[in-house]
Amino acid sequence: MVYLTRKAEFSASHFYHSSEFSAEENRRIFGKCNNPNGHGHNYTLEVTVKGDVDPRSGFVVDLKQLKEIMHREVLDAMDHRFLNKEVPEFLTKIPTTENIAIAVWQRLQPKLDQAQLHRVRVYETPDLFVDFYGEE
Amino acid sequence: MKAHLTRRYVFSASHRLHSPKMTAEENLATYGKCNNPHGHGHNYALEVTISGPVDETTGMVCDLVDLDQCVEREVLSRYHLENLNVMKEFAVTVPTTENLCIEIFEILKRGFPRAHLERVRLEETMMNSFEYTGL
Numbered sequence: 001m002v003y004l005t006r007k008a009e010f011s012a013s014h015f016y017h018s019s020e021f022s023a024e025e026n027r028r029i030f031g032k033c034n035n036p037n038g039h040g041h042n043y044t045l046e047v048t049v050k051g052d053v054d055p056r057s058g059f060v061v062d063l064k065q066l067k068e069i070m071h072r073e074v075l076d077a078m079d080h081r082f083l084n085k086e087v088p089e090f091l092t093k094i095p096t097t098e099n100i101a102i103a104v105w106q107r108l109q110p111k112l113d114q115a116q117l118h119r120v121r122v123y124e125t126p127d128l129f130v131d132f133y134g135e136e
Numbered sequence: 137m138k139a140h141l142t143r144r145y146v147f148s149a150s151h152r153l154h155s156p157k158m159t160a161e162e163n164l165a166t167y168g169k170c171n172n173p174h175g176h177g178h179n180y181a182l183e184v185t186i187s188g189p190v191d192e193t194t195g196m197v198c199d200l201v202d203l204d205q206c207v208e209r210e211v212l213s214r215y216h217l218e219n220l221n222v223m224k225e226f227a228v229t230v231p232t233t234e235n236l237c238i239e240i241f242e243i244l245k246r247g248f249p250r251a252h253l254e255r256v257r258l259e260e261t262m263m264n265s266f267e268y269t270g271l
């Protein structure tokens with residue numbers, strides 16, 4: 001079994017707000033992230049797939065194909081977007097880094113056939129990242 | 137849905153690697169330049185990974201402010217700009233980055249009950265790092 005990781009970057013804006021909290025609770029819990037005008041990040045996405053090395057190609061997965069899937073399913077939807085307003089998952093869920101990692105997993109997992117998705121890592125900033133390994 | 141969240145911090149400290157269980161020659165042979173009696177310092181980078189279910193309402197594993205405050209209070213304020221060898225936890229134990237990593241894991245395990253502590257990873261330099269998961 002070999003693990004292969006592909007990186008990509010996207011830039012997007014978001015804000016944190018839950019309709020289950022009062023305005024005051026939202027401000028207290030989410031702080032500056034509650035500003036309804038939003039704020040932005042340069043996200044770094046790392047997608048790790050695993051599988052056996054194909055004896056003929058020497059590949060775990062066709063990297064070009066993985067790149068295309070990542071672009072089509074994730075970057076085209078999230079890059080240069082206001083996540084709360086333009087990405088369907090975040091019309092109902094708060095676009096925290098945790099929920100972004102889960103959404104990326106759910107977008108990629110059904111589209112990968114050559115290799116198995118192992119981990120989705122999303123960096124919000126260089127000092128904060130979330131890993132999601134699927135439903136454990 | 138369980139997710140792992142990692143936060144990165146930096147602190148600077150000095151240490152000297154010297155074991156009272158070894159002779160002067162053995163210490164020098166084992167630790168090399170790190171055995172210099174005057175000590176030396178590093179800019180450490182600390183990565184703390186916690187895990188837990190993503191809260192349906194907040195979308196978060198835990199409040200980052202709580203984690204930051206705990207790490208600041210229990211770890212960074214304790215070690216930043218200090219000499220590790222004079223601290224009580226390293227009175228007998230050699231302050232290698234392995235031992236410092238284990239110590240920080242134990243401190244946070246006790247100090248941060250709000251989420252499961254998965255891993256502590258400590259970079260001593262850009263070229264080496266150590267991980268401890270409690271096992």
